[in-house]
Amino acid sequence: MTEPVLSVRDLAVRIGRKEIVRRVSMTVEREQTLGIVGESGSGKSMTALAATGLLDAPGATVSGSSVLAGEHELVGASARALRQVHGARIGFVFQDPGTSLNPLLTVERQITESLQAHRHQTRRQARVRALELLEAVSLTEPQDRLYSYPHQLSGGQRQRVMIAIALACDPELLIADEPTTALDVTTQAQIITLVRDLQRDFGTAVVWISHDLGVIGEVADTVTVLHGGTAVEQAPVDEVFAEPRAAYTRELLRARPVLGGDGPPAAATDSGTLLDVDGLDVRFPVTTPTGRSVVHAVKDLSFRIRRGHTLGLVGESGSGKSTVAAALTGLVSPDAGRALLDGTDVFRVRGSQRTSVRRRISVVMQDPFASLNPRMPVGTSIAEPLVVHRLAANRKAREARVGELLGAVGLAASFASRYPHELSGGQRQRVNIARALAVQPELLILDEATASLDVSVQAKVLDLLLELQRDLGLTYLFIGHDLAVIERLSHDVLVLRSGEAVEYRPAADLFAAPEHEYTRALLAAVPPDRLARA
Known part of the structure; x- marks a missing residue:
């Protein structure tokens, strides 16, 4: 019998007094894919880095055994020995290229x-x-x-x-650490197919790390579920989806949005159009190796957002989604078109009127950490719009309002004194939502606001958004590439491709019977619900 490509036994990682990985064991066979799944902080990446000798954290100690192809012990190996292995026999693909x-x-x-x-x-x-x-x-x-x-x-x-x-260098082992998390569904599907084909052609063993069980269900043969640095479940992928043994695995499966699930609750009585965009056109001058050129990012785009409703804006990377958000928030100047917010054209307002209109539109960006000032307590970040727009009479009133906003997004008032690095990704995104709500906006633009979150955290943030919409009557422009999330939140859906609208319909109609081939391609690229097939 041939030796496993990688054999890990009782791997443990400790940084200072904290144990990050607790006696994890696993094997990866030739031409096999092992999926490692869990939330942020579960020890997924730390396990892979320690097992391959790539961990270089100050104060970290690694114990246990990790053997490559039955002959090379990687735990405790010298730097020279690891240099001969990394790149030559072990390849790495990380999340952010x-x-x-x-x-x-x-x-x-x-x-x-x-x-x-x-x-x-x-x-x-x-x-x-x-x-x-x-x-x-x-x-x-x-x-x-x-x-x-x-x-x-x-x-x-x-x-x-x-x-x-x-x-x-034709490695025996490929470590893929969240390689598709930031990609749109069609590119994700292409990368998954590509790795499968290369694995078949070269016989490579793959360790695929992800927080998305849908992706793991597509790529993996066996699954290791990590929680708090401990392997709580290890089994063939079909068994994990059909009969998950660990309560944590069942929680991850329940949290994953899937197509065909419940859409958003019925909105309140239709009280007319809040935002009417007509003929939006945006071009960017760019410099190329052959000279100056123009990128036509958004082409004659028109849509309406009904008050109290959610419009889902979906498309691949480069389709123009974020450019639409940038135009509506004044970050870019459109070349043509108008956007009437209750009759006021947000593209043409100036002076004090501009400040007033901008207060009515807030935005929540994709990266919850980069969106917050790391040197400010989150309470100061939330209070900043209150100061700019003079929405609180004094410091005491600001502190009271910050406490209210934190409570609205499910955080205790004591969070105001914490810094961003002291919060989890989901908590940071809740802070960003609280800050966006500080000006009491009528329209909230969410630009890939849940794309970087774990599935369980994402589910909680989506529930929060639905609750806020119901309680505060908010109107959302939700920009995303995950169609299951779009279906969960949206009343209407606009599909963009290369800056043009290819389909714009009520969400229920579009998901039931997509008319355009591009929409059908986007839906086909979504990882299937393996629960139904297992």
């Missing part, structure tokens, strides 16, 4: 680096291999992309480059 790639090096140089170091290829040989790899990962115009820098590529293209780098 933007930070994983060197912004100063071309795609060609970043791929050929490991080939020259581990395979001792000449520059010419390495360049030929780099081109083969870009073709293998289905990157468009691979010859031209060799000379591109990371900032010139889309998120999906950067992730394909990361996979090409990871596979450059």
Whole structure:
């Protein structure tokens, strides 16, 4: 019998006095995918880093055993031994390719680096291999992309480059740490198919780390569920979905939004249109290697948002979703069109009228950590709009209002004294929602506001948004790429592609019978409900 590609026994990680990973054991066979799933802080990434000898945290101690191909002990291995293994026999694909790639090096140089170091290829040989790899990962115009820098590529293209780098030396093991979390559903489906094909062609074993059980259900053969650094369940993927044994696994499965679930509750009596956008057109001048050009980001777009309702705006990366939000909030100036908010054109207001209109529209961005000032207590961040718009008479009134806002999003008033790094991702996003509500807006724009959250935290934030809409009569523009989330919140849905509306209908009608082939493609790309099939 052949040895497992990776055999981990009683792996433990301690940082200071805190035990992060508790005696985790697992094996990965050749051509097999092991899925590691759990919430943020469960120890998923720490387990993979410690098992592969890549953990380099101050004060961290690793114990136990992790053996590669039955011959290389990775726990406690020397730096020299690990350098010979990393890149050559173990490849890594991390969540954010933007930070994983060197912004100063071309795609060609970043791929050929490991080939020259581990395979001792000449520059010419390495360049030929780099081109083969870009073709293998289905990157468009691979010859031209060799000379591109990371900032010139889309998120999906950067992730394909990361996979090409990871596979450059034909590794026995590929560690994929949340490789599709920030990608839209069609790009995610393409990456999943790509890894499957490469695994079949090269016989690579894969460890796929994710908080999304839907993705794990598509890629994994076996699943390890981590909670608080402990493996609470380990079984074949179909068994985990059909008969989960651990209560935590059942909680993760229940929290995952799936297509065909309950849509939003019926809105209050229709009291007319709050926002009427007509002919919105946005262009950006850009500089390319061949000279100046223009990107037509949004093309003659029209839509209405009914008061007290939610419009879901959905599409792939680059479809123009965030540009629409930027135009409505004054971050970009449209080239044409109008947006009437109760009869006032938000694109053309000036002076004090502009301040008044901007108060009526608030926004919650995707990254809850980057949206908050790390040097400010969250109470100060929430109070900031109250100061700017003079909505509280004095400091005592501001503190009272901050307490009310924290209570509205399900947080205790004591959270006002905490800093962002002291909060979980879900708590930080609740703070961002509280800050957005401070000005008592009529329209709340949520730009991928739950995309970076764990499924259980996401479910709680979605329930919170529905509760706030019901209690406060809020109107939402919800921007996202997860159609299951869009279905959960939206009364109407607008599907964007390359800046153009391809389908705009009531949500129930669109999800029951999508008319446009692009909408059908988006729906087909959503990971299936494995509970129903298992």
